[in-house]
Amino acid sequence: MLHRSITVAGVEVFPLCDAVGAMGESIRRPMAQMFPGGCHGGSDEWILHFHCYLLRDAAGRTVLVDTGIGPRDSLAAGWAPVPGSLGAGLARVGTAPEEVDAVVITHLHSDHASGAVVAGASVFANARHLLQRAEIDAAGEEVLDRVVRPLGDRVQAVAGGAEVLPGIRVLLTPGHTPGHQVVQLGDLVLTGDVVLHPVQLEDPRVPYLYDADPELATLTRVELLDKVRAAGGMIGTAHFAEPFTRIA
Ligand SMILES: [Zn+2]
Ligand SMILES: [Zn+2]
Numbered sequence: 001m002l003h004r005s006i007t008v009a010g011v012e013v014f015p016l017c018d019a020v021g022a023m024g025e026s027i028r029r030p031m032a033q034m035f036p037g038g039c040h041g042g043s044d045e046w047i048l049h050f051h052c053y054l055l056r057d058a059a060g061r062t063v064l065v066d067t068g069i070g071p072r073d074s075l076a077a078g079w080a081p082v083p084g085s086l087g088a089g090l091a092r093v094g095t096a097p098e099e100v101d102a103v104v105i106t107h108l109h110s111d112h113a114s115g116a117v118v119a120g121a122s123v124f125a126n127a128r129h130l131l132q133r134a135e136i137d138a139a140g141e142e143v144l145d146r147v148v149r150p151l152g153d154r155v156q157a158v159a160g161g162a163e164v165l166p167g168i169r170v171l172l173t174p175g176h177t178p179g180h181q182v183v184q185l186g187d188l189v190l191t192g193d194v195v196l197h198p199v200q201l202e203d204p205r206v207p208y209l210y211d212a213d214p215e216l217a218t219l220t221r222v223e224l225l226d227k228v229r230a231a232g233g234m235i236g237t238a239h240f241a242e243p244f245t246r247i248a
Pocket of ligand 1: 001003016017018020049050051240241242243
């Protein structure tokens with residue numbers, strides 16, 4: 001699906017819709033189990049969008065936030081609608097993979113990290129790949145083998161907040177995974193999986209079944225959304241049907 005770009009603090013932000021589909025049966029559960037305590041209005045259908053974001057600053061430098069579900073044989077193949085269409089999305093906004101200057105992987109779940117390495121080779125060959133050190137330390141062997149190790153010295157491990165480009169920062173937001181990070185520019189935060197579903201905007205205390213540490217994830221979600229709200233800001237989500245949501 002095509003989504004419109006916006007410009008924030010002089011940076012053009014292109015949502016790239018990698019895929020749209022329901023979660024595969026292997027991990028799909030009734031909504032009341034996925035988001036305990038959330039108000040679902042009787043609907044048990046969750047059609048996920050899988051969004052990556054390309055940021056292009058005034059100097060033409062580019063940052064890709066997340067790399068999507070990846071190819072047919074990716075680690076996400078067991079549950080996500082592979083293959084993803086990130087390559088086509090990038091082409092549509094006029095950026096070749098080798099032109100991407102930096103990649104931020106919010107976390108190492110298979111629907112966020114699987115487009116970084118295809119057939120054993122780094123797709124964004126000239127980009128540094130920012131990951132939190134805590135995320136790498138917590139990763140399993142399979143994702144280390146398939147994603148992190150093939151990236152070699154393109155991995156830039158950070159601990160906590162770090163600047164990606166002037167005005168574009170990552171922030172450590174643990175809970176969904178131990179080293180989850182979000183990207184902030186101006187009043188926009190690209191939230192990765194800190195927020196999964198709109199029910200968590202209605203009540204940020206609603207946890208998600210697949211949060212590694214639900215208590216910490218909730219603390220992080222409440223804190224981050226409070227901060228964005230106080231600034232009258234916006235979030236760009238990975239899995240909502242509409243990429244951008246202003247937090248009022
Ligand atoms: Zn979408
Ligand atoms: Zn995740």
